[in-house]
Amino acid sequence: MKAVIIENYGGIDELKYMxxxxxxxxDNDVLIEVAATSVNPVDWKLREGYLKGMLQYDFPFILGLDAAGTIKEVGKNVTKFRTGDQVFTRPDITRNGTYAEYVAVDEQLVAKKPENLSFEEAASIPLVGLTSWQCLVDFAGIKQGDKVLIHAGSGGVGSFAIQLAKSFGAWVATTCSTKNVEFVKSLGADRVIDYCNEDFTHVLADMDIVFDTLGGDIQKQSFDVLKENGYLVSIADQPDQELAKEKSVKAGYVFLDPDGEQLEKIRELIEKGEIHPNVGTVMKLINIQEAHRLSETHHAKGKIVLSVK
Structure with a gap:
C-alpha cells in the first residue's frame, strides 16, 4: 500500500510517500480502507520529535491520527462492524498511523461515519471532536447555562469546541484575530474577543470553564476570569497547580484517549445538525509536505484534510 512514513525525527523532508x-x-481489529485523513499540529510535533519523551516509536513509522473510510476486513472477534461499513476513527497513537491506504484499528476505537458527511468532512472530526469532548464534558462537566471561554476559536479544536459547548446549552465566549471574528460568530459564539483590539481579562469574569489551547501567559491570565470552583482545562501544557489552589479552581491537562463510544455520541450530534465540520483545505496525500508546511504556519483556517485516493 502507499503511505507516508518518517525514518528519522526532523523537518518536512523526512515525510516520504512510498x-x-x-x-x-x-483479532479485535477492523481493517479500514482509508478514503481521507487529516493533518493536526500533533502530527508535525511528533515528526519533529517534540513528544519523544512521552511517546516511543520504532522507525520507520506512519504518522496520522484521523481516518474515515470503508471496512474491508474484520478480525475474528469483531462484533460491532462488518465489511462494507463506512466508519471514522481516531486510532491508538502508538500503532500504525492513518497517512496510508489502509489502517488496522481496534473496533472499540471506531464509530459509524455520520451519514450526512463526506469522507473528507468525517476525517476532519475524530481528533478535534474527542479532544473537545474529553476537555469540556469529561473534565469540566459542562452543563446548560455554563459560561465558557474557548481560546483560539477559529482553530481546528476551538471551532469544534464552540459548537459542542453550544449543543450543551452553554454561553460561549471565544478569542480570535480580527479576520476570523465573523467566522466564529457563525459557529454560535455569543461573545467574540478580537485579541488584536481587546484583552479578554478586561471584558470577561465569573466564567465556569476556560478551555486553553494556547498555554503560556494566556493560560496564566485565564485564571483571573474564572469563578471560584470553576475549571481550567488545557491541551497546551500542565496548569500551575499552586495557582489553581490559590484561585480555588480545578485545573488540568488533557491528552486525548481514543474512544469509539464518544465518537458515536459526536456522530449523533452531527447527524442532528448541531455540529458541522470545518474543512478549510483538501489536498492529496502525496502532497503531505505542503500540508505540513501549511499546518506549521498556525494560520490554516479549518482542518487540513488529505484525500488518500
Whole structure:
C-alpha cells in the first residue's frame, strides 16, 4: 500500500510517500480502507520529535491520527462492524498511523461515519471532536447555562469546541484575530474577543470553564476570569497547580484517549445538525509536505484534510 512514513525525527523532508506493507490485523481489529485523513499540529510535533519523551516509536513509522473510510476486513472477534461499513476513527497513537491506504484499528476505537458527511468532512472530526469532548464534558462537566471561554476559536479544536459547548446549552465566549471574528460568530459564539483590539481579562469574569489551547501567559491570565470552583482545562501544557489552589479552581491537562463510544455520541450530534465540520483545505496525500508546511504556519483556517485516493 502507499503511505507516508518518517525514518528519522526532523523537518518536512523526512515525510516520504512510498510503498509499504499493509498493517497486520489483530483479532479485535477492523481493517479500514482509508478514503481521507487529516493533518493536526500533533502530527508535525511528533515528526519533529517534540513528544519523544512521552511517546516511543520504532522507525520507520506512519504518522496520522484521523481516518474515515470503508471496512474491508474484520478480525475474528469483531462484533460491532462488518465489511462494507463506512466508519471514522481516531486510532491508538502508538500503532500504525492513518497517512496510508489502509489502517488496522481496534473496533472499540471506531464509530459509524455520520451519514450526512463526506469522507473528507468525517476525517476532519475524530481528533478535534474527542479532544473537545474529553476537555469540556469529561473534565469540566459542562452543563446548560455554563459560561465558557474557548481560546483560539477559529482553530481546528476551538471551532469544534464552540459548537459542542453550544449543543450543551452553554454561553460561549471565544478569542480570535480580527479576520476570523465573523467566522466564529457563525459557529454560535455569543461573545467574540478580537485579541488584536481587546484583552479578554478586561471584558470577561465569573466564567465556569476556560478551555486553553494556547498555554503560556494566556493560560496564566485565564485564571483571573474564572469563578471560584470553576475549571481550567488545557491541551497546551500542565496548569500551575499552586495557582489553581490559590484561585480555588480545578485545573488540568488533557491528552486525548481514543474512544469509539464518544465518537458515536459526536456522530449523533452531527447527524442532528448541531455540529458541522470545518474543512478549510483538501489536498492529496502525496502532497503531505505542503500540508505540513501549511499546518506549521498556525494560520490554516479549518482542518487540513488529505484525500488518500
Amino acid at each position: 510503498e509499504v506493507d499493509e498493517p497486520n490485523l489483530k
